[in-house]
Amino acid sequence: MDSEQVDDPSRNSQGPNSSASTVSPTTETARTERVSEPSDAFQALGNEIRMGILDTMLERTDGDGPSRVSFSTLFDESDVDTSAGFAYHLEQLVGLYLHHHDDGYELTYAGERIARAIATGTYTHRVDRPSVELEDPCPFCDRRELEARSSDNVVTIACGDCDRSLLRLGFPPAGVESHGDEFPAAFDRHHRHRLALAADGVCPDCSGDVSGRLVTPSADVADELPAEYDDHVQAEFSCHCCGIELRCPVTLAVLDHPAVVSFYHEHGEDLGDRPIWNVGHEWAETVLSEEPLAVRVVTELEEDVLALYVDEHVSVVDVQRSTDDG
Structure with a gap:
């Protein structure tokens, strides 16, 4: 995701003969105190x-x-x-x-x-919940056999037809318990916001500094993917303070980019209405370079095409758009 830091210091525009002195701004750093072991x-x-x-x-x-x-x-x-x-x-x-x-x-x-x-029982409760059927089709086999289940405060989104696990992520016990059968929607929003924070450089757990990079999937993830995804890469976000790592498809890392939001808005759609385990078949990712890694993410609606070029640090470095009339 693109980030921009605006630095607007005061400027002294007085000429060389001016008697007024120029005062350099004082830079203060945060004071960290360890109050307990x-x-x-x-x-x-x-x-x-x-x-x-x-x-x-x-x-x-x-x-x-x-x-x-x-x-x-x-x-x-x-x-x-x-x-x-x-x-x-x-x-x-x-x-x-x-x-x-x-x-x-x-x-x-x-x-x-x-x-x-x-x-809220974060350290004291464990919630196991029977499977809940989802309306969304599986992004791999297109069958409506997706289900969400919670076991030991971990939610799994899986397909009962092709037997693939799409997501397996932790979810606080209060989230599963308080939302009832609607917990998959809460789970989606929870991790959508966590991912957006990480992509914006802020750790969703400790608020520390996060950096991103493109990586090849782990062996476990690669085994879950169909053969046509052999050259697939992922976005990885790592916190330099607490060490948490989040991995996701590159597409999910760019969903909040202004170009994407406006593109879907112009077509009368809101990507927030789609769950992160299936944002739509119109998306495609292509690896453009391996050293360093670079990816083009493309989405198409009504013959209107939006392409985002993502560099090795998971930053969108270019955006292109074309329609059927050029």
Whole structure:
């Protein structure tokens, strides 16, 4: 995806005889502070009383951010007999998970993140769900035999006719549980946004810096593809902070490009209405170069053709469009 950084510093246009001095802008860097060792951070959570404190704090967090809660309110919500014993557990959370102010306690960023993860069962629940039939045809055999199933918080989209697995990706337990039989649609939107973030250079897990590159598919993926996809390549996005890697067809990496969005809009269509496991048969990918890798992604609607040229870093470097009348 193309990215653009606009740098608009102040400029001094005074002539050489001007008495005014030129002040160079000061560049400040972010200050990173390690406030705890990972083992200490998770050890502080190993107590039901402290989990209850975080839960109470989360209940009092609204859309404007964490709210401050008094000691007495937190104590009254707990099952602890003495205030002294409760104060000990509360103090174990101060610093990393709670801020202590004169008028009460407030969740830190880490405190809110861990409290929400616990509340939604991210670390404590496993959801297995029977298969749900999908209306979309399989992009490989064109039979309407696709189904979605969830096992151990991993959703698989597979075809019952050609027996190919199209997608197998993790999905938070709350996503499967709360959406019922509509969980495949939620799964689609979830990973569509994750992929869009990664393609835009931001990690969907930690918000770290992400870089992209074109790669050949792994052996497992290659085995799932028909013979006509022997020269297929994928887009890979890697986070330099947490190390997560996302791989997908190059087509999926360019769906949010302005040229693609406007192209489909002009034809009265919205690609957001199509699931990521089948965005349409009108798409085609062609490898133009192997060293470095470069791919042309083409889509055609009503004899109107859009071609995007993608370089080795998964950046669209050129866009061409042609119609039947030239």
